[in-house]
Amino acid sequence: MHSVTVNINGKECNAREGSTIxxxxxxxxxxxxxLCYHPDLSIAGNCRVCVVEVEGWKTLVPACVTPITxxxxxxxxxxxxxxxxxxLVELILANHHNNCPxxxxxxxxxxxxxxxxxxxxxxxxxxxxxxxxSVQVSSAIMRDNSKCIMCTRCVRTCEELQxxxxxxxxxxxxxxxxxTFDDKGLGxxxxxxxxxxxxxxxxxxxxxxxxxxxxxxxxxxxxxxxxVQTAPAVRVGLEEALGLPIDxxxxxxxxxxxxxxxNRVLDTDFSADxxxxxxxHELLFRLKDALVEKKEVPLPMITSxxxxxxxxIEHKHNDLLDNLSTCKSPQQMFGAIAKTYLCDKxxxxxxxxxxxxxxxxxxxxxxxxxxxxxxSGFKDVDYVITTRELARMIKEAGIDFxxxxxxxxxxxxxxxxxxxxxxGATGGVMEAALRTAYEIATGEEIPFKGLNVLPVRxxxxxxxxxxxxxxxxxxxxxxxxxxTLKVAVAHGLANADKLLKAVKAGEAEYHFIEIMAxxxxxxxxxxxxxxxxxxxxxxxxxxxxxEDESLPLxxxxxxxxxxxxxxxxxxxxxxxxxxxxxxxxxxxxxRF
Amino acid sequence: MEKxxxxxxxxxxxxxxxxxALNMTPADVVYEVRDSGxxxxxxxxxPTGVKWNLAGAASSxxxxxxxNADEGEPGTFKDRLLIEKYSERLIEGMAMGGYxxxxxCGIIYLRAEYPxxxxxxxxxxxxxxxxxxxxxxxxxxxxxxxxxxRPGAGAYVCGEETSLIESLxxxxxxxxxxxPYPVNSGYLDKPTIVNNVETFCAVPHIILNGSEWYTDLGxxxxxxxxxxxxxxxxxxxxxxxxPMGAPLKDxxxxxxxxxxxxxxxxxxxxxxxxxxxxxRTLSFKDLPPGGSVIVFDSTINMVDVLENFMDFFVHESCxxxxxxxxxxxxxxxxxxxxxxxxxxxxxxxAPYFELAEAMKISSKCGLGQTSANCFVDIxxxxxxxxxxxxxGEYRCEGGDE
Ligand SMILES: Cc1cc2nc3c(=O)[nH]c(=O)nc-3n(C[C@H](O)[C@H](O)[C@H](O)COP(=O)(O)O)c2cc1C
Ligand code: SF4
Ligand code: SF4
Ligand code: SF4
Ligand code: SF4
Ligand code: FES
Numbered sequence: 001m002h003s004v005t006v007n008i009n010g011k012e013c014n015a016r017e018g019s020t021i022x023x024x025x026x027x028x029x030x031x032x033x034x035l036c037y038h039p040d041l042s043i044a045g046n047c048r049v050c051v052v053e054v055e056g057w058k059t060l061v062p063a064c065v066t067p068i069t070x071x072x073x074x075x076x077x078x079x080x081x082x083x084x085x086x087x088l089v090e091l092i093l094a095n096h097h098n099n100c101p102x103x104x105x106x107x108x109x110x111x112x113x114x115x116x117x118x119x120x121x122x123x124x125x126x127x128x129x130x131x132x133x134s135v136q137v138s139s140a141i142m143r144d145n146s147k148c149i150m151c152t153r154c155v156r157t158c159e160e161l162q163x164x165x166x167x168x169x170x171x172x173x174x175x176x177x178x179x180t181f182d183d184k185g186l187g188x189x190x191x192x193x194x195x196x197x198x199x200x201x202x203x204x205x206x207x208x209x210x211x212x213x214x215x216x217x218x219x220x221x222x223x224x225x226x227x228v229q230t231a232p233a234v235r236v237g238l239e240e241a242l243g244l245p246i247d248x249x250x251x252x253x254x255x256x257x258x259x260x261x262x263n264r265v266l267d268t269d270f271s272a273d274x275x276x277x278x279x280x281h282e283l284l285f286r287l288k289d290a291l292v293e294k295k296e297v298p299l300p301m302i303t304s305x306x307x308x309x310x311x312x313i314e315h316k317h318n319d320l321l322d323n324l325s326t327c328k329s330p331q332q333m334f335g336a337i338a339k340t341y342l343c344d345k346x347x348x349x350x351x352x353x354x355x356x357x358x359x360x361x362x363x364x365x366x367x368x369x370x371x372x373x374x375x376s377g378f379k380d381v382d383y384v385i386t387t388r389e390l391a392r393m394i395k396e397a398g399i400d401f402x403x404x405x406x407x408x409x410x411x412x413x414x415x416x417x418x419x420x421x422x423x424g425a426t427g428g429v430m431e432a433a434l435r436t437a438y439e440i441a442t443g444e445e446i447p448f449k450g451l452n453v454l455p456v457r458x459x460x461x462x463x464x465x466x467x468x469x470x471x472x473x474x475x476x477x478x479x480x481x482x483x484t485l486k487v488a489v490a491h492g493l494a495n496a497d498k499l500l501k502a503v504k505a506g507e508a509e510y511h512f513i514e515i516m517a518x519x520x521x522x523x524x525x526x527x528x529x530x531x532x533x534x535x536x537x538x539x540x541x542x543x544x545x546x547e548d549e550s551l552p553l554x555x556x557x558x559x560x561x562x563x564x565x566x567x568x569x570x571x572x573x574x575x576x577x578x579x580x581x582x583x584x585x586x587x588x589x590x591r592f
Numbered sequence: 593m594e595k596x597x598x599x600x601x602x603x604x605x606x607x608x609x610x611x612x613a614l615n616m617t618p619a620d621v622v623y624e625v626r627d628s629g630x631x632x633x634x635x636x637x638x639p640t641g642v643k644w645n646l647a648g649a650a651s652s653x654x655x656x657x658x659x660n661a662d663e664g665e666p667g668t669f670k671d672r673l674l675i676e677k678y679s680e681r682l683i684e685g686m687a688m689g690g691y692x693x694x695x696x697c698g699i700i701y702l703r704a705e706y707p708x709x710x711x712x713x714x715x716x717x718x719x720x721x722x723x724x725x726x727x728x729x730x731x732x733x734x735x736x737x738x739x740x741x742r743p744g745a746g747a748y749v750c751g752e753e754t755s756l757i758e759s760l761x762x763x764x765x766x767x768x769x770x771x772p773y774p775v776n777s778g779y780l781d782k783p784t785i786v787n788n789v790e791t792f793c794a795v796p797h798i799i800l801n802g803s804e805w806y807t808d809l810g811x812x813x814x815x816x817x818x819x820x821x822x823x824x825x826x827x828x829x830x831x832x833x834x835p836m837g838a839p840l841k842d843x844x845x846x847x848x849x850x851x852x853x854x855x856x857x858x859x860x861x862x863x864x865x866x867x868x869x870x871x872r873t874l875s876f877k878d879l880p881p882g883g884s885v886i887v888f889d890s891t892i893n894m895v896d897v898l899e900n901f902m903d904f905f906v907h908e909s910c911x912x913x914x915x916x917x918x919x920x921x922x923x924x925x926x927x928x929x930x931x932x933x934x935x936x937x938x939x940x941x942a943p944y945f946e947l948a949e950a951m952k953i954s955s956k957c958g959l960g961q962t963s964a965n966c967f968v969d970i971x972x973x974x975x976x977x978x979x980x981x982x983x984g985e986y987r988c989e990g991g992d993e
Contacts, residue, residue: 045769046912048954059953059961065769080953087950091918124943125918127925150917169764169912172747174921176911 004070009077021052021063021074032076033085033114035092035202036151037064039533040519041160044152049088049114052076060084086118087125094125095174096203097133097146103204108530110202111149138187140209140365141195145177148205154178154197161519163494164312166191166592178205181592190315190592192493194308194517195362195386195526208362208527211383212393218354218383219261226354227264227342228257229334229413232272233360233424233522234387235547236540241391241529242401248543251406257358258407259399264346267409268357269416271334272423272432274565275305276556278582279327279429280437281573283512284477292479298322300488300503300510303429304584305329307367308517308526312493314589317500326583330423331357331364332373335380336581338413341569345412350376356383358390360424360525363517375581386527415561418451418548425544426491426521427456427463430514434467434487435555443474451554456487457545459520459537461495464488464510487512492519593842595809597817598674598681598793599833606680607725609796613688614733616799621692622648625795627803629815634660634751634788635858635882636958640795643785646775647693650783655695657686657737658760658779658786661702662744662751665859666904668883670819670831671789675702675709678793679716683739685792687726688799689785690737698739699779701756704746713741748908752957753786754778755910766910767957790819790883811837814875822847824856825889837875843885844870851889854974858882860901861962864894864969894974898966899927905963916960919951923967930975937981941971 004017008030015024020043025032035047043064051060055073060081075081093115100106131146152169155178159165166189170179180189198206218226235250257265282301289295304310304325313320328336334357339350357364367373368381385393394401408414419435422428431453438446445451446467455465467485488510490499496515502508518525520537523544529536548554556562570577613621626641647655659682663671675682686698702709717739720726728736744750745759754768757779778784794816798806807815814837823829827848834843840855849855852867857879865872865879874881888897902924911917926944929935948964955961971977 043769044912045956046914048914048956051954059955062769062956065771067771083946084950084954087946088914088954091914091922091947094922095918125922125947127922127929149914150911152912169766171911172749173907173909173911174917176917 004068006068006071007073009075015068017070018067021054021061021066021068022050024068025063025076030076032063033117034064035110035114035149036153038153038156038200040200041153041156044156047088047092047149047151049085051081051084053078053081086120089114089118090120090123090125092149093120094123094127095131096149097131097144103147104207105204109204136185137209138185138191138193139369140193140362141186141191141198142207142209143178143186144205147203148178149203150176150178151202152178153200153202154206157196157200161492161494162192162194162196162517163497164190164192167197190590192308192311192315192517193363193366194493196518198362198526199524199528199530199532208386208389209365210389211365211385212389215356215383215385215393218356223352224354225263225348225352226261226356227266227338228262228356228358229266229268229271229331229338230257230358231268231331231360231424231522232421232428232544233525233528233540234358234390236424236523236543237360237387237528238391239401240536241388242394244402246539246543248547249406250547251408252401252404254409255404255407256394256399256401259404260393260397262356264342264410266334266338266413267416268330268334269420269423270413270559270561271330271337272420273417273556273559273562274333274337274582275327275330276419276429276432276436277562277566277573278578279303279325280433280440280556282325282327283433283437284441285574287480287511291483300513301325303514305423305429306363306515306517306522307361308363309493309496309515310586311363311366311589312496312517313500314587315591316497318588320500320504321586321588324586326585328373328582328584329364329367331359331384332367332380332584333582334413335368335373336376337565339376339378339380340581341565342412344569350378353378354383355381356385357381358387359384360387360522360528361518362386362526364527372584388527388529391529412561415559417556417559418551418554419556420559421548421551422544424522425457425541426516427453427458427489427514428521428544430456430487430489430512432556433512436557438467438469439555439557441474441477441480442470442472444470450549456489456514459534461492462488462490462499485512486510487514489514491516491521493517594833594846595817595835596833597797597809598678598790598819599831603678603681604796604800607684607720607723609799610684610687610691610725611731613691613799614731614735618648618692618694621688621799624799624803625692628798628806629803630791630794630798630806631876632788633790633794633818635665635880637876637880640787640791643775643787644689644692646773647695647783647785650776652783654697654782655693656779656782656784657690657693657695657698658756658784659686659698659700659789659792660751660753660756660786661700661706661789662756663703663706663789663883664748664751665861665882665884667823667859667886668821670821670883672706672709673831674789674793674819675706675712679713680719681793681796682789683713683716683720683726685795686739687730687737688795689787689792691735693783693785695783695785696736696738698737699760700739700741701744701760702741704744707743710741710743747910749910749957749959752959755957756786757784764910766912767959769956809835811835811873813837818874818881819883820874820881820885821883822885822887824887825849825851825892826887834874836881837873839871839873840865840879841870843874844887847887849887852887853890853892854888854894856884856886856888856966859884860904861959861965864966864973866973894970895927895930898970899924899931901966902927905959909959909963913956913960915951915955916963919947919955919960920963922947923964927967930971934983936978936983938977938979939981940983941977944971
């Protein structure tokens with residue numbers, strides 16, 4: 001695209017031909033309000049608040065749709081533009097259940113911002129009653145159409161990013177609303193509970209099911225021992241959610257959790273390392289069965305740590321369930337180990353434990369309620385709160401996060417390695433697994449500079465890598481000598497869908513595939529701070545790899561507490577106890 | 593006075609225009625249509641030759657010729673008449689469009705309420721096939737063309753060309769963003785021309801008689817003739833053909849309108865003219881003539897008419913864009929308030945005029961851009977508003993700007 005001269009608000013400037021007026025204005029630092037526009041999504045052009053004046057046009061034009069042409073004369077600041085935008089905001093508000101102080105998105109709402117910006121004090125078009133709140137509940141996702149402004153960002157998210165497409169515009173004219181097939185609840189359709197629709201919604205029409213209330217209650221109950229785990233991606237999102245400058249301080253997060261009253265502050269990163277040990281061995285054994293025993297083994301093996309992804313495959317590709325690793329997600333491994341091993345070590349009564357997990361993810365709320373997730377003899381994880389919910393608790397408790405000291409996690413399930421930290425980014429599980437599996441099978445470090453498996457990093461939708469195994473292998477793994485291990489990584493369910501279709505069609509052959517439901521992996525999860533866009537995802541990703549690089553231990557099998565866990569309790573990877581506590585099975589679900 | 597071309601008793605033979613066109617270059621067909629100055633007969637009045645030229649210039653192996661026979665505007669029935677009587681002329685015009693732009697697939701999007709016209713169109717198609725005027729290698733010219741008849745989805749907005757295309761693709765009938773325009777990326781993302789039934793029917797006449805002849809048919813700088821479906825309080829409702837640019841008065845005389853309070857030209861989204869305006873002309877410059885002309889006599893309360901129209905738009909808006917979805921509803925409420933005496937003064941009304949203007953300039957498609965026309969016209973011409981406010985509502989005291 002080459003640069004052309006345009007005139008915006010009376011000033012000559014250069015813009016790229018063919019880019020939209022909106023993009024050009026962004027680059028030039030000229031503010032244009034938007035509601036239906038989201039950089040992750042296709043252009044809908046339905047809210048119309050981005051309208052601008054272009055010379056030669058009788059009507060205003062939407063800046064998010066209209067391409068720049070040479071010598072275009074644009075006004076974003078005329079009275080006509082300002083008055084029209086203001087009127088549009090009034091129209092939206094007239095049909096909006098605006099109770100901002102009691103709203104999920106109070107203080108972080110694109111509509112509220114516009115109402116403030118256009119100085120709406122009195123709505124000239126409030127000719128009838130406002131819509132009544134009508135909340136539809138599912139395991140993790142709440143929908144309230146009385147807050148919905150029909151921007152269709154959720155619809156486009158579900159379809160374009162996730163290829164799930166369970167929410168649609170239904171009906172016409174003033175009856176139009178976002179709904180599902182037959183207007184069933186999200187829990188009764190093939191919704192993955194990924195929460196991406198929440199992250200892309202400009203208003204409070206979509207939000208996670210709140211679990212802070214029972215968590216507060218548990219914290220206040222002297223009878224309970226409340227333990228908490230925090231997922232790798234939470235620590236790179238929490239400050240954003242608190243509206244603080246970002247320095248990604250894991251130690252402050254641990255301190256804040258302690259101030260909230262959690263009795264043990266522990267780390268999902270610990271169980272991420274545990275996942276790698278189990279899953280790495282599972283992969284090696286599947287390869288052994290295939291190559292040595294010549295058994296029919298489901299390959300490629302596919303990761304199973306992303307519960308949105310699991311629900312997706314259970315609905316849409318359930319002929320491939322045997323390809324899934326049987327490993328539980330790190331959250332659920334943590335839950336099962338906490339109510340067994342940790343209780344042994346600490347002398348806790350597991351019946352008194354309340355196990356809380358802080359996740360960048362809404363699907364984890366669904367996952368913890370899966371009926372099979374009680375191998376400890378109790379519900380393995382009791383409550384799941386998102387990064388956003390934790391931020392709210394910290395605010396509500398009046399904790400001055402910025403000035404907290406840096407503290408450590410508690411013992412037995414608090415140690416982690418860089419390999420666990422990178423679970424938070426797409427490609428991270430793959431990289432962590434390769435670091436460990438390669439070393440188990442060869443006795444050598446993986447031959448990537450600084451342990452950094454760069455081909456599986458970054459935001460490309462589907463990434464591939466191959467690792468040539470050397471001729472010299474460790475004892476027991478000689479059969480892998482000279483084998484080229486082929487792996488692939490996909491993030492965002494639309495990419496996952498594409499990759500699986502290619503695998504099924506025989507167009508691509510891999511040994512191991514990592515899939516994360518959310519774009520960018522957990523760092524872009526449905527429970528992460530809003531907004532989440534490419535810029536934010538990139539920043540969180542940089543933080544994750546920086547933390548990995550800064551840690552003394554960067555391979556899961558080097559985690560001393562993991563070594564202790566195997567020595568004292570699990571005995572061996574894929575052993576009897578592991579099978580019972582750390583592995584699971586999957587359920588076929590309806591396609592729609 | 594009437595000037596019958598499309599509805600003439602003595603019509604040139606069906607197919608003669610196509611045969612003549614096949615002996616011209618596609619570009620010459622386009623230029624002839626362009627030089628005729630004909631503007632699309634579906635309402636928006638875009639020059640047909642310009643549209644065809646753009647589609648002709650778009651490079652693609654597949655292009656589509658779509659006939660918009662959705663005729664959803666209340667009070668319009670001229671396309672129905674054309675199909676009933678001259679369906680072969682329509683197919684001929686479509687084939688010529690295909691030849692002109694280099695497309696061989698024609699689709700007729702037929703109003704859902706007109707299923708009985710499907711056999712009529714099928715018969716016409718078969719005739720043309722039998723005569724070698726449709727199908728492969730028409731008359732040895734190397735040009736292939738055939739048509740397909742598809743029933744509409746039954747919504748007024750599906751008559752909007754991009755919404756029509758979405759509907760043909762099996763999606764919700766929602767207007768698309770433009771650009772891209774259908775001439776570049778239309779049905780199945782291929783270059784597509786969408787034209788009204790009457791537009792296609794006129795093309796064979798233009799090619800047979802020449803663009804100059806066509807230009808001379810109109811009054812002043814208007815070109816050609818135009819069909820009008822006249823209904824309402826008239827002696828002789830029906831379809832009339834007049835030169836473009838004729839005064840409204842002529843049409844009203846033909847249809848036998850005696851007691852005239854108001855005339856709506858161009859359907860619900862057109863202009864509502866008081867009796868004093870009957871000397872205005874039916875032309876794109878003055879009263880843009882869609883298909884329908886509705887006459888209201890003095891017994892009718894125009895605000896009731898307004899409420900009906902607003903109710904129509906509230907229901908027919910596809911609902912996707914803010915100004916149309918929300919705006920029509922508020923205008924309907926305003927009409928109800930006028931009826932109930934709750935909207936008393938100019939100050940009370942001011943925000944609704946602002947709303948009407950915002951809808952016109954910020955809606956996504958023609959529906960929302962024109963649905964407030966009747967509100968503005970009827971309130972301006974048929975509603976008395978006092979200068980002084982009696983209701984004392986905050987909004988009247990300039991609660992806002
Ligand atoms: C709401 C709406 C309804 C329309 N309905 C029709 C229709 O029923 N028939 C029609 O020919 N054009 C209709 N149009 C106009 C079409 O969008 C389009 O301009 C026309 O089909 C182009 O053909 P023409 O250039 O031959 O007029 C409608 C436009 C709008 C905005
Ligand atoms: S969605 Fe936004 S504008 Fe609406 S009530 Fe919530 S905070 Fe207020
Ligand atoms: S949670 Fe995910 S799958 Fe469910 S509706 Fe939202 S985007 Fe779609
Ligand atoms: S739920 Fe949110 S994202 Fe979806 S259409 Fe409504 S306001 Fe937009
Ligand atoms: S103007 Fe009305 S009909 Fe047209 S796109 Fe907008 S809501 Fe739909
Ligand atoms: S942001 Fe451009 S129309 Fe909504």
